[in-house]
Amino acid sequence: MCGIIGYVGESDALPILTDGLKNLEYRGYDSAGIALRDGEGDSLDVYKRAGEIDALREHLPESSGSTTGVGHTRWSTHGEPTDANAHPHADESGEVAVVHNGIIENYDELKSELEERGHQFLSETDTEVVPHLVEEELDDGYDLPDAVERVADRLEGSFALGVVSTDFDGLVAIRQDSPLVVGIGDEANFIASDVTAFIEHTRNVCYPEDGDVVTVTADEVSFRHDGEVVERPVDEVEWEAEAAEKGGYDHYMLKEIHEQPQALRQTISGRLDEMAGDVDLDIDLPEEYVASVEEIQIVACGTSYHAGLYAKRLLEEFADVRVNVEVASEYEFTGGRDPWRTLVFAVTQSGETADTLSAMRAASRAGARTLAVTNTVGSTAAREADHALYIRAGPEIGVAATKTFSSQVATLSMLSVYFGRQRGSLSVDRAQTLLEHIRGLPGAIQQLLDQENAIREIAGEYADGDAFFFVGRYLGTPVALEGALKLKEIAYVHAEGFAAGELKHGPLALVTPETPVLAVLTEGARPDETLNNVKEVESRGAPVVGFSSYERGEKYLDTVVGVPELGLLEPLVANAGMQLFAYYVADGMGRAIDKPRNLAKSVTVE
Incomplete structure (x- = not known):
C-alpha cells in the first residue's frame, strides 16, 4: 500500500504536495517523491529520496512556480527502498512521470518487450514500465488521457495511477482495484489515495469506479469509462481533518481490520496459477533442496507465532514435512539433525523483532538455511535471511496486528502449496482447491465484515x-x-x-x-x-x-x-x-x- 497525491490549480504545487504526502505517510514511509510540471510545460522536475517525507523535504526548493504535480509515499513491494526505486518514475525523455499504488502483475513481460524496443530502466520496480508505455502512446499521436487508458488496458493487477506530462496542462488518473479519490476545490482539483491528502483544501469528493479515466485541470474534472463520458456524484466529507487520516474510522485498528480484503488482494496478486495448481513466490529455493528438507522450523512471536501454528498444519498436510513452531525467545537449534536439511522460517511483520532475529541468526550459525516471511522490504530479517518472502499487506499503524495476521497466513498457505508441489506430495486437484480458497479470501472476509x-x-x-x-x-x-x-x-x-x-x-x-x-x-x-x-x-x-x-x-x-x-x-x-x-x-x-x-x-x- 502506497500513497499518491496529485494537484492542479492556481497556487504553488510544491507545498500542497509535500503537506499532502505528510498526511499520507501512514500509507508508506520507505521513500517519497514529487514530480512538478513547469508553468510553460517545457519540463518536469522530479525529486525523490529513500526514507521518510522529511528526508525528501531537505532536497526540495523553497518554492517551485509550478501549479501542477504528483507526489508519492512508498511502501515497497518490488525493489528495496532506494532513491532509484522511489516514485515518481519517468520515461527516458523526462516528459512523462507516473505515481502508482498497487501491483502490476505482468510487468516482467512488459519490461522485456520495452527493452527489446530499446528502452532502458533505472529501477527495480514494476511501476517503471508505465511511463515508458505512455511515452510510446504519446509518440503514436494519442493525447495523454487516451494514452493512459490504452496503457491501463495492457496492465494486469491492481493499480491507481497518476500521470503528468510536459504536453498536457493537467494530470490524468485511472484506477483498478486500488483506492482513488478526487477532490473538487475552488480553482484547484486533486487526486489522492485518501481524502486525508487534501482535506485541508476541500471536502468535496468524487469516487471513481474501476476503469474510470479521470482528467484533472485547474477548473474541471471529467470522467470517462469505456470511451463514454460519465458523471460521478460529488459527496461532502464530514470528518474532521485530524480524523481523516483514519479514513473516517475512529481508530487505525478498525480501519486496518476493514483493509484486510484489499491487503489480501495485494498479498496474492500475481502469485496464483490456479490452472496449473501452483504458485510463483519468487524465492528461488533449489528444487533438490526443497525435496531434501526433513524439517521446517518456524520461529516467531505473538501474532506471528499464531500464524506459524496455522502454517504448521497446512505444511504438514500438504508438503509431507515435519514442522515445529517455537516462540522465538525460547528457540535453540538443538542437535540430532542435519542442519542443511532443516529450513527455518522467521515470521516477523516488521522484520525487526529482536527475538525472531536472534533465533534466525542462531539457525544460520548452526548451518540451517533461513527464509524471512515479512511485511517490510529492506528490513533486517529480509537482508540477513537466505531468502525473503513478502506478505505485501501495506503499513499497519495500530499496535494490535490485524491485516498482517491474515496476510501472513495467506502467504504461508501459498508457501504450503509451493512446498507440496515441489516435493510431489500435493496433487494438482488438491492444490487447485486450496488456491481457489486463497483467491476467495478477500471476498469471504468482506462478507464477514459486513x-x-x-x-x-x-x-x-x-x-x-x-x-x-x-x-x-x-x-x-x-x-x-x-x-x-x-x-x-x-x-x-x-x-x-x-x-x-x-x-x-x-x-x-x-x-x-x-x-x-x-x-x-x-x-x-x-x-x-x-x-x-x-x-x-x-x-x-x-x-x-x-x-x-x-x-x-x-x-x-x-x-x-x-x-x-x-x-x-x-x-x-x-x-x-x-x-x-x-x-x-x-x-x-x-x-x-x-x-x-x-x-x-x-x-x-x-
Missing part, C-alpha cells in the same frame, strides 16, 4: 464478562489463541485461548455463567468434536458465541456469526470477526486501542 453491526451488538452484550475463553481445534486453535490475544491487548481483560479438547483438562473449572466462550465451528476446525466442548460449557451456564459455517451446531449456540464456506481457510475468515469483537469490547471500555498500554508495535529488544 456483519459488523451484529458483532458490535454481541460485544456490547457480553463486554462485562469476568473472563473470556476462545476455543477451537486443529486450524481453529491458532485462531482461538489469536482471538484471545487481541482481547487482552486492547481491552485489558482476562482472555485465554485453548485447544477445545483441553477445556476438560483444567480450564473447565473456571467456566461460569459470567465466562463467555467464543468458539470456532468451521471446516478445518473439527466442528463435530468442538461442538461436544460447546455442550460442556453450556451445561455450566456459560454463554457461547459461535463463529460458524456448521449449521448442525447452531442450535447449541447462544449467538451465531456466520462464516462463509472456504474450506481450510474458514477459521482465518472467522478471525476477522473475533478482531471486531475485541475492538468493540475495548471501544466500549474507552481503551486506547491504537496504543495499548505497555505495548509497542515492533519489539526491538530481547
Whole structure:
C-alpha cells in the first residue's frame, strides 16, 4: 500500500504536495517523491529520496512556480527502498512521470518487450514500465488521457495511477482495484489515495469506479469509462481533518481490520496459477533442496507465532514435512539433525523483532538455511535471511496486528502449496482447491465484515464478562489463541485461548455463567468434536458465541456469526470477526486501542 497525491490549480504545487504526502505517510514511509510540471510545460522536475517525507523535504526548493504535480509515499513491494526505486518514475525523455499504488502483475513481460524496443530502466520496480508505455502512446499521436487508458488496458493487477506530462496542462488518473479519490476545490482539483491528502483544501469528493479515466485541470474534472463520458456524484466529507487520516474510522485498528480484503488482494496478486495448481513466490529455493528438507522450523512471536501454528498444519498436510513452531525467545537449534536439511522460517511483520532475529541468526550459525516471511522490504530479517518472502499487506499503524495476521497466513498457505508441489506430495486437484480458497479470501472476509453491526451488538452484550475463553481445534486453535490475544491487548481483560479438547483438562473449572466462550465451528476446525466442548460449557451456564459455517451446531449456540464456506481457510475468515469483537469490547471500555498500554508495535529488544 502506497500513497499518491496529485494537484492542479492556481497556487504553488510544491507545498500542497509535500503537506499532502505528510498526511499520507501512514500509507508508506520507505521513500517519497514529487514530480512538478513547469508553468510553460517545457519540463518536469522530479525529486525523490529513500526514507521518510522529511528526508525528501531537505532536497526540495523553497518554492517551485509550478501549479501542477504528483507526489508519492512508498511502501515497497518490488525493489528495496532506494532513491532509484522511489516514485515518481519517468520515461527516458523526462516528459512523462507516473505515481502508482498497487501491483502490476505482468510487468516482467512488459519490461522485456520495452527493452527489446530499446528502452532502458533505472529501477527495480514494476511501476517503471508505465511511463515508458505512455511515452510510446504519446509518440503514436494519442493525447495523454487516451494514452493512459490504452496503457491501463495492457496492465494486469491492481493499480491507481497518476500521470503528468510536459504536453498536457493537467494530470490524468485511472484506477483498478486500488483506492482513488478526487477532490473538487475552488480553482484547484486533486487526486489522492485518501481524502486525508487534501482535506485541508476541500471536502468535496468524487469516487471513481474501476476503469474510470479521470482528467484533472485547474477548473474541471471529467470522467470517462469505456470511451463514454460519465458523471460521478460529488459527496461532502464530514470528518474532521485530524480524523481523516483514519479514513473516517475512529481508530487505525478498525480501519486496518476493514483493509484486510484489499491487503489480501495485494498479498496474492500475481502469485496464483490456479490452472496449473501452483504458485510463483519468487524465492528461488533449489528444487533438490526443497525435496531434501526433513524439517521446517518456524520461529516467531505473538501474532506471528499464531500464524506459524496455522502454517504448521497446512505444511504438514500438504508438503509431507515435519514442522515445529517455537516462540522465538525460547528457540535453540538443538542437535540430532542435519542442519542443511532443516529450513527455518522467521515470521516477523516488521522484520525487526529482536527475538525472531536472534533465533534466525542462531539457525544460520548452526548451518540451517533461513527464509524471512515479512511485511517490510529492506528490513533486517529480509537482508540477513537466505531468502525473503513478502506478505505485501501495506503499513499497519495500530499496535494490535490485524491485516498482517491474515496476510501472513495467506502467504504461508501459498508457501504450503509451493512446498507440496515441489516435493510431489500435493496433487494438482488438491492444490487447485486450496488456491481457489486463497483467491476467495478477500471476498469471504468482506462478507464477514459486513456483519459488523451484529458483532458490535454481541460485544456490547457480553463486554462485562469476568473472563473470556476462545476455543477451537486443529486450524481453529491458532485462531482461538489469536482471538484471545487481541482481547487482552486492547481491552485489558482476562482472555485465554485453548485447544477445545483441553477445556476438560483444567480450564473447565473456571467456566461460569459470567465466562463467555467464543468458539470456532468451521471446516478445518473439527466442528463435530468442538461442538461436544460447546455442550460442556453450556451445561455450566456459560454463554457461547459461535463463529460458524456448521449449521448442525447452531442450535447449541447462544449467538451465531456466520462464516462463509472456504474450506481450510474458514477459521482465518472467522478471525476477522473475533478482531471486531475485541475492538468493540475495548471501544466500549474507552481503551486506547491504537496504543495499548505497555505495548509497542515492533519489539526491538530481547
